[in-house]
Amino acid sequence: MFKNSGNDRNPSSFLRSDHRCVAIVGRDAHECHDVPILPASLDQMMHIWVREMAVGQSGSCEAKTYNDARRMLRNYIADLAESEHRRIMIHAPEGVGKTTAVMANHDKFAQGKASLYAFASYDIAEEKCSIFNEVNKNGPYRGVVIYSWSPLYRHAATELKLRPITTTDAAENGYKSLFQMIGGNQPEALKLVRRFCRETWMDIGDKVPVFFSVHDVAYHWGEFSTTRKLWSCKKSTEVGEKFLLSPEMDATEISLLVHDEASVDTFLSIIPKHVYQIAERIKVKSRNIRDCFLAYSAGVKRWSKENTPTFDEMCRISWALSDYQPVRVSGRGSYPDLYHQINPNNHSGYLSLYATDSPNSIGDWMIARKKWYVSGNDYIAQRIIILTTEELPVACCPSDIEIVRFSAPCIQKDTVHVMLDRSVNSERIQEVVSSACNTISEATGSLLKIVSNCHGGVYTHLGVKGSDKLTGKDILQTCMFSAPYRHEFLCALNDYLGRDDCVSLDHIDSINQTCGRNLGFRSDGIAKNFLLINRQLWNLIQASPARAHLRYAANLIWDADERKVARRKASGKHSSNSGRYSGSDYYAPIQYNYESTSGDQFE
CATH class of the missing domain: 3.40.50 (Rossmann fold)
Structure with missing residues (x-):
């Protein structure tokens, strides 16, 4: 907090709305060294403070303790389960127990049918599966972790001391798919994968399966992917690549899909225009996997930048080319733009790397909406729940998914x-x-x-x-x-x-x-x-x-x-001659402390 000198009986210091620091006027002005400096102009900060108050009240509950908030969230999700909402995104703070609350109300959502929970990694899927089985240990459901086809195969190949075959190998050798090449050259690996799947189904027994996996599995569930077919083959006795010819797809029909920790990539595909152009060439060659791979390799050789998609990713992009829209980056909201808003009279050379006219700038991008949760003319599950603690996924959420917020502003930060x-x-x-x-x-x-x-x-x-x-x-x-x-x-x-x-x-x-x-x-x-x-x-x-x-x-x-x-x-930002400084020129990006400071203390 700023105070004039104790000897100043007629304080006249002021802060203009378009400036960041108090213009010190009055007695002993030259001795005031700890002048607080706002992050932005007073006018900007007023808008920010009003927004902070509005955000704090959005979707709020009256809980005074963490346990009360958890209980209220659980009751709130129970009400959602009994409501008519079919597709919802729940935005709530970290650790409040969003996933656990859904698990506690699992039967109300799933209605006695199979379901799928998707997480960012298999480690988290294992962790959450254990929690689910503990929460529902006396219920009719059994949670199991299912791995996608690729890691299952790599694990089997490693255990059998075989060199894992890649998509590149399949393309170069003229096979229609990776699975076909593995079936023809490493049938023992497929046999081991099949055994693992059968053991998982034996663990489920006569209970209703609740699958725990990663996001990518959920994204391709509605496409009847190799992974889903693999887990649908409960009784198949075929060998080699014929293993997937008789899947029981009803076994993996889900009534509930829970997607934890959503991100921008959950809803949008954002790629440089050059990548899009390579995908166009691949689509032209789509009848032959070898020609597709050659088109990909030729395109990548001319792509000198980082973050180039893999061949598999590029093929997926090529399947949805008509959905992409061109976007030309304007620089709005970039680092240089943010810097200029609070320092309009200065230039930061350090941030020139991020300017739109930088030599490394891509400039043109292509963006498409992802509809992985839609299968044909319907949705892949009767109930879809997407969980997040972040704001960017909320900004990207499509209109056919309703957003609900939960916060506890009465609990001290x-x-x-x-x-x-x-x-x-x-x-x-x-x-x-x-x-x-x-x-x-x-x-x-x-x-x-x-x-x-x-x-x-x-x-x-x-x-x-x-x-x-x-x-x-x-x-x-x-x-x-x-x-x-x-x-x-x-x-x-x-x-x-x-x-x-x-x-x-x-x-x-x-x-x-x-x-x-x-x-x-x-x-x-x-x-x-x-x-x-x-x-x-x-x-x-x-x-x-x-x-x-x-x-x-x-x-x-x-x-x-x-x-x-x-x-x-x-x-150095205020005058010592009779305190006549006007308050201008307060735009240097210097250190400030407007909330609290503890010096060298960590308590």
Whole structure:
């Protein structure tokens, strides 16, 4: 909080709506060094604060404790199960128990029929399957983890000490499909896969199957994919590639589909235009897999950029070419655009890498809606439930899926300790993380679990998404500027959706997700969460209206050197001659502390 000098009996300091800092006017003005600086102009911040209040009240309940909120969510989902809503997206905080609440009401949704729960990884699917069987141990259902065809085959080949055959092998040798080549050359691998499937069905017995798997399995369930056919062959005695000729598809008809942890990729396919053009060439050759592969190889040779889709992914793109729409990236909501909004008189050379006229810019993109949950003229399940804690998937959600929100604003926010460092980038991440770990360990004695996308040998943000395995552990998470490809991907999404906050929301969703591993509903009151973030990126996020979706209070941790620099910059921003400074020129991206600060403390 800013205060004039105690000797100033007629304070006249003011803050103009188009500026970020108080213009100090009055006695001893030259001695005021700790001048608070807003992330953006006062006018912008007023809009942000109003939005924060609105977001806080959206879909809110009156729970005062975490247990009360969990109970209310369970009752709310029970009401949804008995309602007429057939396709819903439930948006709720991390750890509140969305999936568990659906499991507790499973029978109301599934109505005694088979169902499918899809997760981000098989590890999480295993974890959730165990929880389901515990919740429903006395019921008529049996949860089992089913693996897709590819990992099942690779496991069988490894166990038999065979070299796994790839799609490339099948294409180069003239086979119609990978499955055909494996059946003709490695029938013993198929036999082992079939045995595993039979053992799983024996485990189910006479109970109703509840399949637990990964997102990709759900995305192709309605296409009668190889994976679904594989798991539908309960009694087949055929050998080799004939194994899939007599599937009992009724065995895998599902009445309930639960998709956990939705993302942008759940609803949209976003690809560079060059990739789309390669897919067009593949479609022309679609009658022959070898010619398709040759067209793919020729196209990839001319594609010098990263993130090139695999041959299988490219074939899937070629099947839906008519659904794509062209998008030209305008730069709206990009890093340079966000920087310019709060620093209109300055230019950041560091962010020129992300400009639309950068040499690495792709420029033209193609975007299509995914309809994986539709099969023919109907939906793949009678009830479809999509769960998320993030804002970007909500922004991408199609109109035929209803969005419902659940929040608990009456519960006090947990705090994440924010460590700002301009060196948080891909080149110096190892050094910066090591230094931060040493600083935190010396101050608290904590043994930290590191969550970072650019630090080897640790958890990734995606890897811990939806998981409970870090509950009770101290966490250090990192956040840095996105790679140029990811950044432009999000800018293309901005233009497609008519928004300007997708870049900021992507960072906020990631921060919320990782904070939710040991804070909020998963908090034990002891474990701490530290956010090591690029200083300039933090400034951009705090000046964005998207910051209203940050679910955790920020405790800025400054060391002595940072505080000294901040005070020196702030003191240089006001005049000492009779306090006549007008309040202009307050746009430098400097350190600020508008909420709370703890110096070198971590408590």
